[in-house]
Amino acid sequence: MHRFANPTRFLRLANALLPWLGVAAVGLLGYGLWLGLLNSPADYQQGETVRIMYVHVPAAWVALAGYSTLALASAAFLVWKHPLADLAARAASPVGAGFTAIALVTGALWGQPMWGTWWVWDARLTSVLVLFFLYLGHMALTNAFDDPERGGKAGAVLALVGVVNLPIIKFSVDWWNTLHQPASVLRMGGSTIDPAMLTPLFVMAGGYFAVFAVALLLRIRALYAERRLRQLRLSLPDA
Amino acid sequence: MSGFLALIGRDLRLARRQGADVAMTLAFFVVVVALFPLGLGPTPALLARIAPGVLWVTALLAAMLSFDRLFQQDADDGGLDLLALSGLPLAVVALAKAVAHWLTTGLPTVLLAPLLAVTLDLPAAAYPALMAGLLLGTPTVSLLGTVGAALVVGARRAGVLVALIVLPLTIPVLIFGVAAVEAGSAGLETRPHLLLLAALLAGAVPLAPLAAGAALRQAVE
Numbered sequence: 001m002h003r004f005a006n007p008t009r010f011l012r013l014a015n016a017l018l019p020w021l022g023v024a025a026v027g028l029l030g031y032g033l034w035l036g037l038l039n040s041p042a043d044y045q046q047g048e049t050v051r052i053m054y055v056h057v058p059a060a061w062v063a064l065a066g067y068s069t070l071a072l073a074s075a076a077f078l079v080w081k082h083p084l085a086d087l088a089a090r091a092a093s094p095v096g097a098g099f100t101a102i103a104l105v106t107g108a109l110w111g112q113p114m115w116g117t118w119w120v121w122d123a124r125l126t127s128v129l130v131l132f133f134l135y136l137g138h139m140a141l142t143n144a145f146d147d148p149e150r151g152g153k154a155g156a157v158l159a160l161v162g163v164v165n166l167p168i169i170k171f172s173v174d175w176w177n178t179l180h181q182p183a184s185v186l187r188m189g190g191s192t193i194d195p196a197m198l199t200p201l202f203v204m205a206g207g208y209f210a211v212f213a214v215a216l217l218l219r220i221r222a223l224y225a226e227r228r229l230r231q232l233r234l235s236l237p238d239a
Numbered sequence: 240m241s242g243f244l245a246l247i248g249r250d251l252r253l254a255r256r257q258g259a260d261v262a263m264t265l266a267f268f269v270v271v272v273a274l275f276p277l278g279l280g281p282t283p284a285l286l287a288r289i290a291p292g293v294l295w296v297t298a299l300l301a302a303m304l305s306f307d308r309l310f311q312q313d314a315d316d317g318g319l320d321l322l323a324l325s326g327l328p329l330a331v332v333a334l335a336k337a338v339a340h341w342l343t344t345g346l347p348t349v350l351l352a353p354l355l356a357v358t359l360d361l362p363a364a365a366y367p368a369l370m371a372g373l374l375l376g377t378p379t380v381s382l383l384g385t386v387g388a389a390l391v392v393g394a395r396r397a398g399v400l401v402a403l404i405v406l407p408l409t410i411p412v413l414i415f416g417v418a419a420v421e422a423g424s425a426g427l428e429t430r431p432h433l434l435l436l437a438a439l440l441a442g443a444v445p446l447a448p449l450a451a452g453a454a455l456r457q458a459v460e
Contacts, residue, residue, distance in 0.1 A: 078453070126410065133407035140403055144394035153457035154390045158404060161386060161450050 028207030035200035066096025074156035091219035097135035123172035250339030291420035330452030345377035368423030389454035
């Protein structure tokens, strides 16, 4: 990992990976949407509405993975003080917030026909909303200081504090009675979902993760360029 | 230990001499609670129904008002640097600050709450749960607020920012605090909710000062 704390080496790797990830994102999302929307069975209870699962569930997975990325980058920044880890954390939070918003909105669109309501204040929905607020708080805090270094460190501590929310989200459906269905993919005793539905779900998840990686790398690259620009401008003699 | 107690004593002395700060927080608590009967109409049944939520939410908001000053004054006059050099671990400094904050804003809020509950027609059976819940919940809020206050030292618009950061983290306290009062007014068992509040406090006492100490370390570097 320390090898890639060197920005030049990291950017060379990122630039090499980006086209492949971009192709993977477009290809997997296209194939997954075709599978999910056209070439998979309707649910015996939910009917065609089950297809919302293929856009909702991967978004929720990436929302959680995005926060894990943010927390890992923050820990790396606090421990080793790699500036690149700070950039990765700053890059991760708006992307993660975006996927959390997608999960919340598609969940509401699914809840309306299935539960008869757009929103319920149960444990799963509330804890994901808290995740969204944590992303917003992290974005606000990192940008609230005149010294970007100080903002990055404060944001890193906040990101680590917010990790307590992750297990709450994961286990909220088991600990409390809720309208949201319990874990059905990653559970003891195997998945309860039929392979005909599991395949499009995993293809879509692959596409979502590829989009997340592309957005993350593009943002890190942009933030790095921005910081370089700032340094160059500060090093110029007053014009 | 003596440094810990001395720091609490100093903060209490400061709070006593600048009494207006504490009084303003409590006045905010009273005024906002008084707005609800005026805004929703004075039907006793409705007020009794919303009383737990109104009291808890307002207590949280009142606490938020006082967090931005918790470390900022010390950072402005250089006191924070002296505390960092004092040899006292910054986590202990944060714990002392949290204790002092709770004694000056949390405890008065707990004592005021039953008076305000009377104006909202809360059923008599709910008072023990309200008091016990606030006694267990407000220290957790003070501890979480200390983390937020340590993070925003030197930030622009720190007052709004600390509320944005801390309020989502206080949601579990709010949920179980209100649940305890509602169970009390319905004549149900309040113990499980109070135990969960106690568990949150037991988790926050060791963890929140560590996080706040780490945040203070970044602030004084």
